[in-house]
Amino acid sequence: MPTRHPGNEFDAIVVGGSYAGLSAALQLARARRRVLVIDAGQRRNRYASHSHGFLTQDGSEGSAIAAAGRAQLLAYPSVTWRDGTAVAAAASEGGFHLTLDNGQLLQARRLVLATGVVDELPQLEGLAERWGRSVFSCPYCDGYELDQGSIGVLATGPLSIHQALMLPDWGTTTLFLNGAFEPDEEQLASLVQRGVTIERTPVARMAGKADVVLSDGRIQSMAGLFVMSRTHAANPLAEQLGCAFDEGMTGMFIRTDIQKASTVAGVYCCGDAARMAPGVAHAVADGVMAGVAAHRSLIFGAVAAA
The missing domain is CATH 3.50.50.60 (FAD/NAD(P)-binding domain)
Structure with a gap:
């Protein structure tokens, strides 16, 4: 005692x-x-x-x-x-x-x-260094400041569809599937309806402010990237x-x-x-x-x- x-x-x-x-x-x-x-x-x-x-x-x-x-x-x-x-x-x-x-x-x-x-963030080169600065989790906290620019969503699993469907209210949205999951037909239809672009090429790393570098060498510059940690x-x-x-x-x-x-x-x-x-x-x-x-x-x- x-x-x-x-x-x-x-x-x-x-x-x-x-x-x-x-x-x-x-x-x-x-x-x-x-x-x-x-x-x-x-x-x-x-x-x-x-x-x-x-x-x-x-x-x-x-x-x-x-x-x-x-x-x-x-x-x-x-x-x-x-x-x-x-x-x-x-x-x-x-x-x-x-x-x-x-x-x-x-x-x-x-x-x-x-x-x-x-x-717990995905193991992606350059992601952790940008956490809270150009990589975010909450659109209500940080979406408005992106000034309706290009917004990326880095998928970590099926629940990332929720972020992708919300974020078009804050800017033009691209969902980087990165091999985390494949949307079903109903989800694809919802994404199309919301104007979300789907990118299936794997993500190699992040660079610049919020540049998404794909495995084929293409670079997609984003105002910000959202990820569900x-x-x-x-x-x-x-x-x-x-x-x-x-x-x-x-x-x-x-x-x-x-x-x-x-x-x-x-x-x-x-x-x-x-x-x-x-x-x-x-x-x-x-x-x-x-x-x-x-x-x-x-x-x-x-x-x-x-």
């Missing part, structure tokens, strides 16, 4: 200090609860220079939004911030204990996991605690109910690790719900998602 240290005991610990975690912690702080935020400093959108689609912050730097959120949160006296990584979590008497990468042990009555995800949780805490996961379009996501409760009573999950839709606005809204639900559970008791 771990030794208890009152200075390391909190009403709630929020793991992850990006948009969802900041938003969750803010609700708890405004309820005058003692909150600790643990942050590893790995925002998912750190590769992108600007954030879009978030009301009042459209076009702001993602880092600036996060920094302002942190400053506003730390103005509340009941909030503590620690830079680091939570490496282990388990249920304990009256709540949970967490272990940090420096060996420090922490206690909390509730946990909010806003740990985010890691993007695979994702996995950036931190193993949810799995360690026994939270259930569901298969989403891009990978496994922590199962939660409408109030962001996981299948483990007292553990709330929000942000990209617990939803399929990315984006700052989604993350902030998710965090609000998780923080409010965690606070209410401190009053009325914790329940687990079905």
Whole structure:
């Protein structure tokens, strides 16, 4: 049984200090609860220079939004911030204990996991270097800035048809199949109806800003390229605690109910690790719900998602 240290005991610990975690912690702080935020400093959108689609912050730097959120949160006296990584979590008497990468042990009555995800990109020369700059995943986040130019979709599997059918609203679209799948007749008809060009020649590499170099030497210059990455949780805490996961379009996501409760009573999950839709606005809204639900559970008791 771990030794208890009152200075390391909190009403709630929020793991992850990006948009969802900041938003969750803010609700708890405004309820005058003692909150600790643990942050590893790995925002998912750190590769992108600007954030879009978030009301009042459209076009702001993602880092600036996060920094302002942190400053506003730390103005509340009941909030503590620690830079680091939570490496282990388990249920304990009256709540949970967490272990940090420096060996420090922490206690909390509730946990909010806003740990985010890691993007797994196709192994294509030049792709990773352009991620967040001219290679994107979310058209709502980055499509408008391409100014109706030529847009590419790099297929990673059958689900890439979804991106290809959406993107003509943002520009002339080419679907690079790259051997990932072959559309059926119904899909082909839908692509034609949406004006999507299909390119079956394999992609060799990327060059320039967003130039797609094909295996036959042809180069198709794009304003931007979209790809549906695979994702996995950036931190193993949810799995360690026994939270259930569901298969989403891009990978496994922590199962939660409408109030962001996981299948483990007292553990709330929000942000990209617990939803399929990315984006700052989604993350902030998710965090609000998780923080409010965690606070209410401190009053009325914790329940687990079905």
